[in-house]
Structures are given as structure tokens and as C-alpha cells.
Amino acid sequence: MNTSKVAEHIVKWLKDYAGNAKVKGFVVGVSGGIDSAVTSTLCAKTGLPTLCVELPIHQAESQVNRANEHIKQLRERFSNVSEAEVNLTSTFEDFKTVVPKAEDNSQTNLALANTRARLRMTTLYYFAGLHGLLVAGTGNKVEDFGVGFYTKYGDGGVDLSPIADLVKSEVFALGEYLQVPKSIQTAQPTDGLFGDSRTDEDQIGASYDELEWAMKMQDQGKSETDFTGRELDVYKIYTRLNRINQHKMNPIPVCEISESFKVD
Numbered sequence: 001m002n003t004s005k006v007a008e009h010i011v012k013w014l015k016d017y018a019g020n021a022k023v024k025g026f027v028v029g030v031s032g033g034i035d036s037a038v039t040s041t042l043c044a045k046t047g048l049p050t051l052c053v054e055l056p057i058h059q060a061e062s063q064v065n066r067a068n069e070h071i072k073q074l075r076e077r078f079s080n081v082s083e084a085e086v087n088l089t090s091t092f093e094d095f096k097t098v099v100p101k102a103e104d105n106s107q108t109n110l111a112l113a114n115t116r117a118r119l120r121m122t123t124l125y126y127f128a129g130l131h132g133l134l135v136a137g138t139g140n141k142v143e144d145f146g147v148g149f150y151t152k153y154g155d156g157g158v159d160l161s162p163i164a165d166l167v168k169s170e171v172f173a174l175g176e177y178l179q180v181p182k183s184i185q186t187a188q189p190t191d192g193l194f195g196d197s198r199t200d201e202d203q204i205g206a207s208y209d210e211l212e213w214a215m216k217m218q219d220q221g222k223s224e225t226d227f228t229g230r231e232l233d234v235y236k237i238y239t240r241l242n243r244i245n246q247h248k249m250n251p252i253p254v255c256e257i258s259e260s261f262k263v264d
Contacts (some may be wrong), residue, residue: 001170003177004053005175006166007042007097007177007178010042011046011161012187013162014026014043014136014162015047015048017134017160017253018134020049021134022147023046023048023134023166023194024131025043025050025133026043026046026049026051026095026135026136026137027047027050027051027056027128027133028043028050028053028135029054029120030052030054030067031063032062032063032064032065032066032184032187032192033063033066033184033190033192034168034171034180034185034187034189035066035138035140035163035171037070037184038163038175038180039136039137039162039172040074040081041074041175041178041180042162042163042178043136043216044077044078044081045178046081047080049080049082050078050080050081050082051081051082051083051084051133052070052074052082052083053084053085054083054085054086055085055093055114055119055120055126056089056090057084057088057089057119057195058086058092058195059192059195060192062187063190063192066184066187067187069081069181069183070127070180072157073181075123078107086123086184092116092250106214109194111163113151113191113193113194114152114193115153116193117150117155117191117193118151118152118154119133120155121155122156134160135159135160135173136158136160137156137158137160137162137164138163139155139156139163139164140164140170140246141166141167141215142154142167142208142211143168144161144163144164145164145249146214146215146242147211147238147242148241148242148244148245148246148248149203149204149241150248151193152247152248168212169212172227177248178219189204204237204241205237206233206237206238210234211234213234214238214239215238218235218238218239222235224236243248
């Protein structure tokens, strides 16, 4: 991948989109991970106002430290970057006291994990409305269009997606080119939604390199009969998640009503 050309193309695309939408710039939720670091850097390179927002909810110290390091570096490099922090931990805890729990704890935990993402989305749109900004998404191609590894109307609730046509390895390559802090480049990807140390690979059961391979194999028309061993396991993981998460990737279904039904 020609990283310089890709970066230049995305920056121009962002700038053109903001100009056509007649908005001032961008707001990005910064988590301490590679995707948000790359996205916020690309937004910063447009020269337009870029607000980096930290939104901790019982966040691991390592994630907070990486986010702080990245934002500090961005502000030193780009005068158009500003920052804000909204600690949503108390909001999240208050929410838990007014909603029922499922009998199955795993269902409750998953619902609450997705709630964290949706509280963050709501906050980002508050800042967007306050300052006339677009919410820039941080999802990559494998997450957004491969396995659907994001929260619907959470981190999936955005105005535009600058890196959603790049697989994870390409995002890492772009991160190196954009001089994202090494601590972020070497960190294990995690969504940080469960308040523990689990990584994306722990949750999915396959690494991003493996998922990229499976995505490529599916695009080539391969089937389970073409693989054995670990390759078969990974391919099954990928295709299962791709199938069950189509509701995230496809447009919202609309029940179309025949005109004949509307006539008295």
C-alpha cells in the first residue's frame, strides 16, 4: 500500500466532505487504540478544527495513558486540534440502577457493554451539535463490513467513515506513516467495553490477520470444504459473524406499503 497517497487521499476526502456539508470540522472519540489514533490524525491533517474527546467509563489506566499520549502529541503537531474529557462512569453507573437485569448475566454484561458505546456516541453528537462538527467514525473494513465487530448506534453511529475501506494491517501501516505513538502501534486491539483486559482477539476467537485472510477467501468464493485445521476454524468464525451481523451492515429495512392499501 502506498501509505502517503492513501493518507493524502483520505485527508482531501475529509476536507471536501466537510466543505460540502458546510461544517467547521470534526469530532473524534479517542480511545488509545490504533483506529481512533489514525482517524484523529487524518482529521487533524485537514487543517480544520478537530476535537479529540476522551470518554472513559471504568477505563483501564493503560488505555487512558495511550489516549493522553496521543492527544498531547497531536496538539503539539497541529494547532487546529483541541481536546475534551467527559468521564461517563457515573452516568453509566446511574443508568445501571434504573434498568432491569436479565437472568443470564452474560446477556446483561453484553447489553451494558453496548450501552457504554451508545453513551459515548450520544456525547460525541452533543459536542458535534455544540460546535458544528461532524462525528468521524473509527471503524476499519474488517470490523465494519467483515465481522460486524462494533455496536449498532454506538461506535457505528457516525457521520462519515474515513478508514472503513482499510483492513487492520493497512490501518497499522498508516499509523506508522502518520507517526502515531509507538505505545499505540504495539498495543493489542481492544474495544475496552467490558472493563477488563480482554482483547478483540479474545472476544472474536481469531486475530485480525486471520480475519483479513478469511475475508479475502470469502471474496474469492471459497467455502468451508476448501480448508482444514486452523484455517477452517477461522473461516467458520468469520462467516458466522459476517452472517449474523448483516443487520448492522445493511440499510434499515423499511416496510413498504402498497398505494392500494392507502386508498380508502
